Amino acid sequence: MKLYLRPYPCVYGLPLRRVRLLYFLFGNGLSPYCLLHGFYLYHHRVLYLCRVGPCRLDLDLFRLSFVLTRAANRFSRHVESTVHRPRGLTTAGFRILFTLWSSGPLPAHRIALLAGLSRASVSSVVNTLERDGRVERTRGDDDRRVVTVSLTPPGEAAVRETYEGQYALEQTQYEGLSPTERAALAEALATLIGTPLGGGVGELA
DSSP: OOOOOOOOTOOOTTHHEEEHHHHHHOOOSHHHHHHHHHHHHHHHHHHHHHHSSOOOHHHHHHHHHHHHHHHHHHHHHHHHIIIIGGGTOOOHHHHHHHHHHHOSSEEHHHHHHHHOOOOOHOOOOOOOOHHTTTTEEEEEEOTTOEEEEEEEEEHHHHHHHHHHHHHHHHHTTTTTTTTHHHHHHHHHHHHTTTOTTSOOOOOOO
């Protein structure tokens, strides 16, 4: 497949302002022209939709969704690999420990809701945490069907130590933002979390 750059102000048929946006989104020190030469092969369908496709995508909306997802995934993977995994935890395991640490003993369905996990995931991860001595299950005195999960002393020590490591990464991650920018971003994201998904009921994440 031969690719040819069109003369300024278009690259691959895209207005230069869109090239600059793609450079911001995907560039890693490459010039926009070198970037697009390889980028086009992988993302030509998205670019087509942005330019002439039936959706005629709003690039500002595309940018918002892309950078939000990319930033969240990038930081989550970094925290898990540098903080959680070295301490014998997964991200899900840490979220369960943190939920129990902040909220006290809870039944599995409440952990799932507050930690933003499925019930099946909670059940599987709690099994691992219980095996490792970090949580324990107890049955209710009045109703033996009700099972409550609570932290053990080793579990509390683990979540405290892990969160200290995570907080250090959070400080580094957000040090480029001013306090005002941090507050504004947190407020915007809180509004987003409270927005119903697909016309349904908003969920905790």
